[in-house]
Amino acid sequence: MDMERLFLTLPQFLVLLPSAASCYFTMRNQLRYTLLKTTLICLAAILPYSLLAALLCAAFPINANPIFLSSLIAFFFVFRHTVTASLPKCLAVYVGVCAVQTFPAQFAYAFDAFLHPASGAADLSVEAAFFHLGLSCLVAAAFAWPACGLFFRIVDCLDIPKIWYSTILLSSIFLIFNVVAVPQSYTTIHTGRMFFLFLLMEGCMLAILTAIYVLFYLGTTVILEHAELKEHTHLLEMQSRQYRTLQEHMRQTAQLRHDFRHSVHLLSSLAETGNIDSIRAHLAEYEARLAENTPVNYCANAALNALFGYYHEIAVSAGIDMDWHIELPEPLPATELDMVSLFGNLMENAIDGCRTVPQDKRYFCLTAQIRHSNRLYIVSTNSFDGKVQKGNDGYRSTKHSGSGSGLTAITAAAEKYDGSAQASNSETAFFVDVVLKI
Numbered sequence: 001m002d003m004e005r006l007f008l009t010l011p012q013f014l015v016l017l018p019s020a021a022s023c024y025f026t027m028r029n030q031l032r033y034t035l036l037k038t039t040l041i042c043l044a045a046i047l048p049y050s051l052l053a054a055l056l057c058a059a060f061p062i063n064a065n066p067i068f069l070s071s072l073i074a075f076f077f078v079f080r081h082t083v084t085a086s087l088p089k090c091l092a093v094y095v096g097v098c099a100v101q102t103f104p105a106q107f108a109y110a111f112d113a114f115l116h117p118a119s120g121a122a123d124l125s126v127e128a129a130f131f132h133l134g135l136s137c138l139v140a141a142a143f144a145w146p147a148c149g150l151f152f153r154i155v156d157c158l159d160i161p162k163i164w165y166s167t168i169l170l171s172s173i174f175l176i177f178n179v180v181a182v183p184q185s186y187t188t189i190h191t192g193r194m195f196f197l198f199l200l201m202e203g204c205m206l207a208i209l210t211a212i213y214v215l216f217y218l219g220t221t222v223i224l225e226h227a228e229l230k231e232h233t234h235l236l237e238m239q240s241r242q243y244r245t246l247q248e249h250m251r252q253t254a255q256l257r258h259d260f261r262h263s264v265h266l267l268s269s270l271a272e273t274g275n276i277d278s279i280r281a282h283l284a285e286y287e288a289r290l291a292e293n294t295p296v297n298y299c300a301n302a303a304l305n306a307l308f309g310y311y312h313e314i315a316v317s318a319g320i321d322m323d324w325h326i327e328l329p330e331p332l333p334a335t336e337l338d339m340v341s342l343f344g345n346l347m348e349n350a351i352d353g354c355r356t357v358p359q360d361k362r363y364f365c366l367t368a369q370i371r372h373s374n375r376l377y378i379v380s381t382n383s384f385d386g387k388v389q390k391g392n393d394g395y396r397s398t399k400h401s402g403s404g405s406g407l408t409a410i411t412a413a414a415e416k417y418d419g420s421a422q423a424s425n426s427e428t429a430f431f432v433d434v435v436l437k438i
Contacts, residue, residue: 006058008126011133013050013068015101016075018133018140020046022097023079025147026155029416030085038082045078063122069179072098086408088164089155092171096213099171102178103206104139108132110199113186120185146217154220156412163223167216174209178202231341299328303336304343311347318351319359324366333376333438334417342413345406346380346432353384353430361428370438378434386427395423410434 020042024031031038049071057064080090109121112128119125124132158164189195270279298308308326315322332339347366354362365381388395395407407423410432414421419436 006054008124008129009057009064010050010054011129012064012124013053013071014046015068015104015133015136016046016050016071017042018136019097019101020075020079022101022140022143022147023094024083025144026093026151027083027085028148028152029156029412030083030089032082032084041078041082045075064124065121065182084411085155086159086161086164088161088168092164092167093155095168095171095175099175099178099209100139100143100206101136102175103202104132104135106178106181106202107135107199109183109186110189110195110202113183113189113195117186117190121182122184150217154217154224157224157227158220159408160223163220170212171209174205177205228337231337298324298326300330301328301332301336301339303340304328304332307340307344307347311344311351315347315351315354315364318355318362320351320354320362320364322364322366324364326366326368327370328368329370329376329438333436334413338413338416341409342378342434345409346378346434349406349432350380350382350430353382356385356387357383357428374438376436376438378432378436380432380434382430383428384425384430386425388425388430407432 024038033041053064053067053071056062057067076090076094079094080087083090085093108124108128108131111131112119112121112125115127116123116125183189183198189198298305308324312322312324334342347364350364350366354364361383363381363383365379367377367379369377371377407421411421414434414436417436419434421432421434423433424431
């Protein structure tokens with residue numbers, strides 16, 4: 001076995017390590033396992049593979065590049081298995097990282113061409129191989145901060161598959177171009193001013209790709225801010241509606257309190273005559289008027305209380321039989337906006353599910369209880385027609401292609417606070433169980 005060739009090809013495959021790390025920078029809230037376990041899975045997959053591939057290239061005169069490119073397909077499935085993000089997000093991040101990491105390879109070929117003008121990409125030198133590995137690590141480090149600090153929010157919140165597929169297309173163009181542009185013979189680079197033009201072209205393309213990702217971030221940030229503003233506006237409308245209901249109730253009770261002395265005189269007169277039936281009838285009418293349009297107080301938080309009142313009214317108008325028991329801790333275990341997102345998606349999905357069955361079969365049970373003094377358990381059960389679509393990443397939406405954004409938002413909100421969310425179903429009922437750490 002050619003040990004020199006083994007030492008040469010091994011760093012070419014170890015480039016998979018910084019590439020793998022780059023894939024997880026934006027997935028910090030989408031990990032299926034703990035960070036330690038994910039790291040061990042990646043190392044257990046990449047290190048033995050790199051060694052075996054290097055041994056194969058050393059034992060036989062095989063070009064490492066085709067083996068390396070084919071391995072990218074296999075390692076995508078490893079990446080997909082270790083994260084909970086949807087397929088479009090996984091593909092967009094993975095292809096984007098692959099596209100960025102082709103540039104260190106191109107600069108390594110240019111460096112090799114400078115050192116060994118008579119060679120080619122199939123015979124990469126040891127110096128160029130380690131230069132490629134080092135440059136890949138530097139590129140991964142350069143993209144680490146914006147990916148971990150900024151882009152992760154887009155991966156967490158943006159659930160529009162068309163946008164993710166468009167980024168896959170753009171990244172693929174740069175990826176394919178760099179794969180095709182690999183200089184098989186360095187003599188072509190040394191023709192005229194090609195060496196300078198090659199470096200200039202690769203530098204400009206890297207700058208253009210980086211600019212595209214920056215514009216993508218800015219554009220999606222505007223989309224997310226618009227969606228957040230819309231959600232805030234909707235919440236304010238619900239609170240305003242609750243406030244008007246409360247005002248109307250106060251006006252009615254004020255009128256009842258004003259007329260109460262007349263009722264006392266009437267009841268006193270009826271009592272003197274012993275007319276018990278009339279007293280009972282009058283008290284029943286008074287009680288009915290007092291209870292009319294009485295706003296229900298579900299919890300102490302004004303925003304959540306308005307949210308519950310809003311969906312309760314929708315459920316009543318849809319003829320849904322409801323059984324709600326809401327007990328929320330103070331302070332809330334999550335931010336007000338995250339709690340609104342969780343309960344809003346939970347109730348909206350449940351009401352939509354109830355509408356798929358006849359009115360006499362519609363029911364929606366919702367319980368939120370504190371247990372063990374440090375856990376908030378939320379259990380939702382609703383009737384539905386039994387029709388579901390499932391994929392490898394869980395339930396799929398029955399309204400559009402892709403995963404259900406409601407369940408995704410519920411899971412994201414729960415896991416953000418060290419909790420969990422599980423969905424299941426029978427032939428007639430859909431269940432969602434959420435646990436939040438207090």
